Amino acid sequence: MKLTLEFGGGLELLCDSVKIHNVDLEPENGEKQLTMKHLLSWVRTNLIKERPEMFMKGDSVRPGVLVLVNDCDWELSGQLDTTLEDKDVVVFISTLHGG
Amino acid sequence: MKLTLEFGGGLELLCDSVKIHNVDLEPENGEKQLTMKHLLSWVRTNLIKERPEMFMKGDSVRPGVLVLVNDCDWELSGQLDTTLEDKDVVVFISTLHGG
Amino acid sequence: GPATGHGLAPDMIYRYSRQLLLPSFGVQGQANLLKSSVLVIGAGGLGSPALLYLAACGVGRIGIVDHDVVELNNLHRQIIHTEAYIGKSKVESAAAACRAINSNVEIVEHREAFRTTNALDIVRKYPSFHAYKLPLVSGAALGLEGQLTVYNYNGGPCYRCLFPTPPPTTACQRCSDSGVLGVVPGVIGCLQALEAVKIASAVGDPLSGRMLLFDALSARMRIVKIRGKSAQCEACGDKAALNERQFQEIEYEIFTQTPFSTAPLKLNL
């Protein structure tokens, strides 16, 4: 399943400063569908190169990180239980403050 | 076939000042596919309420109007020969000047 | 004339004529704007363009809150300040710039930081104040990115609906500590002014329940759908004690060391 993953608001610094990652991954053994829960753990293992605590807390993202699946807050699609489809775009963005 | 048609840059004034039109239309008799050529003539008949010369010239749009199919210039998809699919978004926008 | 009953003097009709000509804004939108009050928190990178545009377009009363003085390394992005004001109060400098553009606007100067301890005092100086109905236009610009959304608008989410748990303070960089390209807060500050004008004039659809994400380097701009108001929200939900908690959001932002930047609060809508 081909996904586009984007990191912003400083989170790209955790993945070698690369903002856009085109990845190809499959559901876990025994599962039929790929969920956000599985994607998060895959991202932590495969893309996050430093300070993983700035990306995750427990099995979800840390407070202050917005997760968007096809430009919609994952809160609207079931958070960790959101199922992904081919060509979905998932954005992880840390909220900024100041200016 | 459900399409979203958007008018901007002043062209909405030709259609009762409504910018977004959700329409449902089928290919012409005998045709298998719906082309931009057919859509333009449908728009002229059904949506344009005044000054059609500000929208069309001959069987295409007047100079200065950009046509976008799913956020891409129709020049890149074959202009009048572009074939449309269900849920496509077509934007007609008159280019602005000044400020 | 078209301004009958709206109290627009002839010089105002001339000054704002290009806005009065707009069918979807017009005399009613301008009259609403002239009666409105906006409080801008911070006369820095975001506040600079926001204040200039709010004053120029005819907001009736503008409060400016900031405790800083102008420094040379502000000037690359804080375009409301000039070299002549280096070392002087940002509020004084910004107020002078707003008055020079539009002497009809009332400018209220608050030369202090916006903190839990004085937030209510500052906001209470504005008449017809209803804390629990206070729209907040929240913007941020850091490095080469910007973000913008509207909180507390017409049944939309508040800051704490979106972020029920405070982010770790280490996650909150500020542009005074890190880099920012000058014009990035310019873009976001202008968009903040626009949202404040839309709310104050009661024209258009404010960016509530949506968030704008801006990436300057790649020239990308996306507007995403965010969650709505949460019934469980501690600050604004069904069980929240509004009287006591109406400023929790403000406390919250102060707590995380990340004061909201330009935050025009629309009063007396």
Next chain:
Amino acid sequence: GPATGHGLAPDMIYRYSRQLLLPSFGVQGQANLLKSSVLVIGAGGLGSPALLYLAACGVGRIGIVDHDVVELNNLHRQIIHTEAYIGKSKVESAAAACRAINSNVEIVEHREAFRTTNALDIVRKYPSFHAYKLPLVSGAALGLEGQLTVYNYNGGPCYRCLFPTPPPTTACQRCSDSGVLGVVPGVIGCLQALEAVKIASAVGDPLSGRMLLFDALSARMRIVKIRGKSAQCEACGDKAALNERQFQEIEYEIFTQTPFSTAPLKLNL
């Protein structure tokens, strides 16, 4: 120090420190900017924020072309001008504002309209000028909408690639004749300054081959893909006689009574 060889004096290092701190901009981006020249055509709604930000962030040399004087009904959107300059030259007013923000920038005043007859003369005053390589940051704001794109950039399309046939003059409204909400040109003018800064500093991906469409009322912003350079283009294509035709684009815009507004032209990239 990090500035060795880039000729940044200590006060410049302090002034631009927040930009120097940016890894993707840094000393090289700032040094490029300080050596660059930008010509801004029109000190009006778009030119106001563009000029303030170009001066603030450290463009080396800024030309301003305009023949108008400041009028009261400009002030709702042309935030570079103050009431004190009503009746005076817009170029004089804008130049004073830019110098007050950044006395290190060289400001060149052209108190004349930008016309076919003087376009070459104005642009030739800039050294190392190559007309056929002149990026043009083209913006427009009218009513509650704005548009932005970059022409002539690095193999991208020119204006005439996009519009081979002139639009009818009746289709070209101008904001001096019709309405415009003050902060709409603010948003577009800031974005124009940003694109000019990216081109001048050689950082990031300019908005070439793409166009930004902005709808203020609904808070919608889309960036669309437009056609590329046309080999058949009369102005820039394979058969175009560049020597004679390098200013056809400019003539073209004048012909249609729609001078391009803020048009920072990057020279000597």
